[in-house]
Amino acid sequence: MSPARSRGQAGAGPVLRRPVAPMLAAPVDEVPEGPDLVHEPKWDGWRAIAFRDADGVYLQSRAGRNLTTYFPDITRAVRAAIAPGAVLDGELIVLQGGRTNFAQLQRRVTAGRDLLRLARECPAHYVLFDLLANPGGQVILNRELSQRRYRLEQLLAGAPAQLTLTPQTADSRQVADWLTHWTVATGIEGVVSKQSTSRYEPGRRGWRKYRTRITTEAIIGGVTGSIRDPDTLLLGRFDRRGTLRYTGRTHPLNPTQRAELAAMLSPVRALPRHGATVHPWPQPLPPSWSGQLDRPEPLPYVQVDPTTVVEIDADVAFEHQRWRHRVRYIRTRPDMSIYDVPLLLGEEEGYFGGLG
Template identity: 75%
Template sequence: MLAAPVDAVPKGPNLVHEPKWDGWRVIAFRETDRVYLQSRAGRNLTTYFPDITRTIRACIPAGVVLDGELIVWERGQTNFAQLQRRITAGRALVRLAREHPAHLVVFDLLADVGGQVIIDLPLAQRRARLRRLLAGAPAQLTLTPQTTDLAQVSEWLLHWTAAGIEGVVSKRTAGRYEPGRRGWSKFRTRIVTDAIIGGVTGTIACPESLLLGRFDRRGRLRYTGRTHPLTTDQAAKLAAVLSPPRLARHGVQAHPWPQPLPASWSGQFDRPEPLAYAQVEPAVVVEINADVAFEHQRWRHRVRYARPRPDMSIYDVPLLLGEGEDPSGTPGI
């Protein structure tokens, strides 16, 4: 079951709210002789998480099917990069699992002991069974918090984002579990900040999306992320203020980023192809709306373009800070 994005946390009776964790969604099948972990996209993740499969096999009866989020908890916050490392660890996987153990934060029960499918039961009943099932389970297998109190929701959104809470998922207590349907609601914590346009997909005359950057402490413009597709009106207005990179010595265009952008710069789980783009003179500042998934000095998800900032110099944009520091940053001097 999926969640539809909303612009505000829903209010009303018969609603419960849960933290939206920054990890990988997974369905865990406790079969008679094994455990099978399936990603949201249907990918088999079992071999990458021997620590989780061992824990489920030890304390969950056969037939049970769990829905939850895989996370790696490190120094008081989730570490998404450690999840990604599991896929490429190879022979180092056992050591990686020992040094950076994963956790499965469980939020739904699809089949109970003996394989009894319960997706047609109301969420409140599924939750009650899940609570009993996980009573006494080790910390690696934990029940996600749930509340009806909007004050608690505000606490999560204000103070838990640094720990790896991306937002809130809201569900109806009487709702059944409907695979593939967006019957839940998700509100992402977002920040309003600024960035510099370093390139565009499409053409300068007709940009399709923006490639954004920020200066690091050494004065280098570093790639930090990409916007969602622009509207026709947004594209037309930006085209009027964008220009190709200035010529350096010997008539060669000077630009700090490679062409095309390396596939590894996207930060996605399934690596895409290198991205061809049009380089622009990094002179235009824009306001963006981004979520809190910021790591390796880039926004992992696409950001929303809001408006140009002709009143701002590129040196007014927050500096790109070190790993783990606030991505809203401190304006450059």
């Protein structure tokens, strides 16, 4: 997608025509430092560009899809507070108990007739961080970020709480506080760093994003590929009842990691007399377990004896007792029993309490 522009009404300047590819952020291993850098929280939601047209509001996803019908509460707020012609960029989130809830966001797509009730009970918020066009349609992509931010602040003055300006800072101490406290309290995933003097470049990874990550342990319950040549690991943890629950999947392993793990994995043991095997997870894994929104499919895999503990590196996007993004395998932990791995806690107890 490219930022297509067309002429407005007679005498008007060019206007943005949807779809517009949003400007993106490249991942980094640490928060960057330098002159003219500003930082914003990385919200755990859906990226959305809002077009305030003369006759309503159109919400476009990062991939260019139409999200408008799923967020009547947001389109109503934008239509009431923002003058026609403006184009906004931000993140759609749902808060519960002051913390982002990605699962409630996903429910908007499958709610069907319950959509309006869901919007009333779990209203969405649109956290805004950029302005692509002023009211009236004037395109400001070439303006510096600091200037676009100032205009966005003015535009949101007096807007309802559902339209929120994201915090921004150049203070590294404030960033450290976000990463230390906000990650747990509000569910942000990290920070996005931007040059205050930069223009908005649709489709380009001109920003940088740092995800908060943790190191922890999990139990191998299955693999894709084969036991002798595993491609990815399927991981689990015990709940309080002693059931091994599926919690996520690793990124593909490198050849050294494959060889290391092949020597430690064993097939599921057969029951005495019956010859059948028992494993706590279905085969294949159900599509809903993947946590993916776009065309999820059942995942065939090889069940293994859940006796191997591994150390992993994961981000903080953890919901329904699963890591939503793939985790990174670090090493095996032969020194640990499977009963030394932190237990899965109930949703009400929180994720970080189970990291040990």
